[in-house]
Amino acid sequence: MRTVDWVDGRVRLIDQRALPWNFATVDYDDYRLLAQAVTEMVVRGAPAIGAAGAYGMALAARQAVGETARAMLPFIQQAAQTLIDARPTAVNLRWGVQAVLNTALTNADAPVAEFQQRLLNHAQQIADDDVRINQTMGAHGQTLIQDGITVLHHCNTGALAAVDWGTALGVVRSAHEAGKTFHVLLDETRPRLQGARLSAWELEQWGVSYDILPDTAAGHYMARGEINIVLVGADRVAANGDFANKIGTYQIAIMANYHGIPFYCVAPTSTYDAHAASGQDIPIEQRDPAEVTTPYGLELVPAHFKARNPAFDVTPHTLVTGYVTELGILTPPFTFLNS
């Protein structure tokens, strides 16, 4: 099933906080609750929250009250802002919401039922496109994986981070389905452990050989020559190639550079932001320190101990070997941003 889907007039999410223990879904019929679910990371991953934002707009169009579609626009515009504000760093969320908002603005003279259907159709198309785009990206990226190598991966960028398939782990999946045999080292990715909880769960499902690493250990294996390539996702890529991704990505990029290991950013073009000239233009979300001290309610240390919890960091383009997209494996400047 899909990570984000539309079922019987509601948005259905796989509850990623319950994995790897329980596979559960939650349905939303209110865009405000869906926005809250994005903030609380019931769903996470840049492409996944992009699709969730788009579906949230389809929900809002059903919640809006008005004799005409045009009369419903203020409500829908407010909903767009609420959804965009749910998380600040990944540009896909804004991209998905604004795409459907544009459809609302250009269809404001349609009959209400048709207006609502057109918004839903657009959200559905964004979700369908996401799967296809990820598979195309996987086909390009899997050429980087040779038999017998070891891939280092950070956070979760699999099917759970997208509508389906995935970005960096989508490349891993494509290589696996192409019959290649290789090993994946998964940074556990503190504080929320998306690597240990979600990526390991996915690789168990797919039957791909893996080991979880504490976030302290990747450098050790790089020094021993046991890591051949690094694949990570992105939450926003600036025009110059600087990109924001899960906290810890920047450290790995520095280490890969030091050891001469190829380092690739895998993200669809919907993750690229022409309005961000460089990484300095990307806002970094600060989250609750309780995610560090007591993640998922597990008291690692007393809750009153002080901690910091930046959710993302910025990796400069100078540390990136290449950018895997649905258009191929690119390097800056990204000409598609001008088209």
Add this chain to the structure above:
Amino acid sequence: MRTVDWVDGRVRLIDQRALPWNFATVDYDDYRLLAQAVTEMVVRGAPAIGAAGAYGMALAARQAVGETARAMLPFIQQAAQTLIDARPTAVNLRWGVQAVLNTALTNADAPVAEFQQRLLNHAQQIADDDVRINQTMGAHGQTLIQDGITVLHHCNTGALAAVDWGTALGVVRSAHEAGKTFHVLLDETRPRLQGARLSAWELEQWGVSYDILPDTAAGHYMARGEINIVLVGADRVAANGDFANKIGTYQIAIMANYHGIPFYCVAPTSTYDAHAASGQDIPIEQRDPAEVTTPYGLELVPAHFKARNPAFDVTPHTLVTGYVTELGILTPPFTFLNS
């Protein structure tokens, strides 16, 4: 109280697995159980396990059966090997055990009670020296800390890692007691979280300003110019300056180098190994992957998920700004190794 002490004919350890929740001690009257406690990290930290090993030899001298001290030597030599084997990386353990073993070998003709007392006296002297040496090291090292700076620290190297005072955190303590005001960022140090559990607990006690960082975040703060110096301990320093320390140290050294941030190794000369020419000669302990998946019984992920758990890594001397010892702040070659 001391982390390792001799009380009423037994070795008393602060149980570091119970911190920061409970302050508890455990007493040992059998060197074998003490060796097991070292393996299980009831006590940890290179200087602390050096003292524990020395006291373990004093215990063995009381457990040995024989009409004469010389007749007891085979038992004591076997005990020395058992204690040394308890953990492979930190050279202090071997150093402390062998120092007391040498006393046994040179006092084998003493009456049994006096023989036993001489071994205990030597262990006691090693423990007393450790405190004095750490304080001297702190006095040298605290010159590196200026008002208003931020120090990055990895693992735990405070009073709990030594008999008292500490190495890298001993420098922090000396600077604090000298009236300097500064901030400390503590890597949580997965998998066993010595930074978040032990170092934060010590800094709370001392009243030093701190924040715990996930192991993924130090690079982010380095890039923002918010880290001025890195202070870490060591488990073994090779003759060329390469050194083994808690897993994750190497990564920080690479990052500090990339950002031009001074990086200091703080360890007494008992941590230096003249027999290790370089880091390649230092054995790296591999520990149970369950420490990664289910640390302290907290199920972060299902126990059957696969993980790796190297306990240490090696930082090359090329990444080290200086070595704080009780002899001062040094750079290789270390002439004291030849004396």
